[in-house]
Structure formats: C-alpha cells, structure tokens
Amino acid sequence: MSHIIKAITKEVQDKLTPMLVLEDFIEGNSRFIANKANTADHKALITQTTTGQHPKAIVLSCIDSRVPVELIFDQTIGDVFVARVAGNFENTDILGSMEYSCKVAGSKLVFVLGHESCGAVKAACDHVELGNITAMLDNIQPAVKKSEGEVSGEHNSSNRGFVDKTIENNVLLTIERIREKSPILKEMEAMKEIKIVGGVYHISSGKVTLI
Known part of the structure; x- marks a missing residue:
C-alpha cells in the first residue's frame, strides 16, 4: 500500500507494456480484496491532469453500481478510461x-x-421486452444462444449455471466482436501494442477472475 501523489505522465505510459498494465490490475484487485488499497492525493492529481491525461487502459464495464471500476482495480485519477453500458457489450460509440x-x-x-x-x-x-431495453438486450442474445448449447436445464435466469455461463460468454463474444469490428485495435494487438482481455467480477467477494 502506498500514497499516490503523481499522475501518470506520457513518459511513464510509454514505458508500460500491455502485460505490465494487466499485472497492475491484478495486483490492484488483490489489494482491494485485502482492504489494502492505495491512498491518493486527489487534489494533486487533479492539478497534474488538468492539461492532459495518459491512462494506462480502457475498461468496458456494466453500469452496475456494485462494480466501481477504479476502486476494484485500485486505480485513481488519470489511470483509466471507463466505458459503461448495461451488459458491457460493444457498439460503434464504444469501439x-x-x-x-x-x-x-x-x-x-x-x-x-x-x-x-x-x-x-x-x-x-428471460427475453425481457420493455421500451429501449429490448433493443439493448439484443446485444446480449448471441451469448444467450451460445450458452443454450453448453448448459443443461432451464434456459432462463432461474438457472444459476446458465446465467453464469452467459455472463462469461458475453465477455468472450464481446472481445471477438471488438477484434472483428475494429481493424485498428486488431492490428495494435497483433503488433503487441495492446492486449484485449476479459474477466468477471464477483460481487460476493470483490475478486476479478480472468477468462
């Protein structure tokens, strides 16, 4: 545990590798679980980032209030971009x-x-239909269909195993579609300039499991 007083600079960002950033996230999550998160001088960080930012990562998360992205990875001001939408799927704006x-x-x-x-x-x-929620949930249906072929029992939210598999499949399929729909990101990953990874946050423990 340490006291963060300096925001990420361009020089620091340039020296980071995708694997170093992923390891930083994993270590940060471990500190979060252990209740040993870093402290930060927010006023100093605000001042340092007023004229620019150099975040180490972008996280695509659900809007769920129980998943505070910066906190669960022990990150602070200037560290991460965060895109949030119910069901953590990609679309043109998020891409x-x-x-x-x-x-x-x-x-x-x-x-x-x-x-x-x-x-x-x-x-x-559960194939819920309600206003704009209907169209939004269509983005998650590919994961539902994939899970239907992988999990036995009832294919609705009463089946915990089916829901868990669909949550996982939704992450994996979203990653696939990011690579398919963004030649820019696919090329950057091929050049090892970035990594595209996924995980599931467990609201009952605070742990992020990579998948």
Whole structure:
C-alpha cells in the first residue's frame, strides 16, 4: 500500500507494456480484496491532469453500481478510461472510444469486465421486452444462444449455471466482436501494442477472475 501523489505522465505510459498494465490490475484487485488499497492525493492529481491525461487502459464495464471500476482495480485519477453500458457489450460509440483510448491517447490494455449476477444478462436470458431495453438486450442474445448449447436445464435466469455461463460468454463474444469490428485495435494487438482481455467480477467477494 502506498500514497499516490503523481499522475501518470506520457513518459511513464510509454514505458508500460500491455502485460505490465494487466499485472497492475491484478495486483490492484488483490489489494482491494485485502482492504489494502492505495491512498491518493486527489487534489494533486487533479492539478497534474488538468492539461492532459495518459491512462494506462480502457475498461468496458456494466453500469452496475456494485462494480466501481477504479476502486476494484485500485486505480485513481488519470489511470483509466471507463466505458459503461448495461451488459458491457460493444457498439460503434464504444469501439470509437476504445480506438481513441489506445490509438490516440496511448492506452495499453482493453479490459472487458462482466460481473456476477448481472441484471442485464438475466433479463436477456428471460427475453425481457420493455421500451429501449429490448433493443439493448439484443446485444446480449448471441451469448444467450451460445450458452443454450453448453448448459443443461432451464434456459432462463432461474438457472444459476446458465446465467453464469452467459455472463462469461458475453465477455468472450464481446472481445471477438471488438477484434472483428475494429481493424485498428486488431492490428495494435497483433503488433503487441495492446492486449484485449476479459474477466468477471464477483460481487460476493470483490475478486476479478480472468477468462
């Protein structure tokens, strides 16, 4: 545990590798679980980042209030870009945000983060239809269909195993589609300039499991 008083600079960001950033996330999550998170001088960090930012990663997360992205990875001001949408799937706007984060702003890691007991995934499993939620949940249906071929029992939210598999599949399929839909990110990954990875956050323990 340490006291953070300096924001990431361009020089620091340039020296980071995708694997170093991923390891930093894993170590940060371990500190979070152990209740040993770093402290930070927020006023100093605000001052240092007023004229620019050099985040190490972009995280695509669900909107769930129980998944505070910066906290669970023990990150602070200037460390990470965060894109959030119910069900943590990609769309054109989020892909553009990822491309900006990595190609323009220099981030080294794209992390797709699903989470245990995801309400959006449960709703997709139950084929809920309500206003704009219907179209939003269509993005999660490929994961539902994949899980239907992998998990026995009832294919709805009453089946915990089915929901868990769909949460995982939704992360994996989102990563696949990011590579398919963004030649920029696919090329950066091929050149080892970035890594695109996924994980699931367990709201019952605080642990992020890589998948």
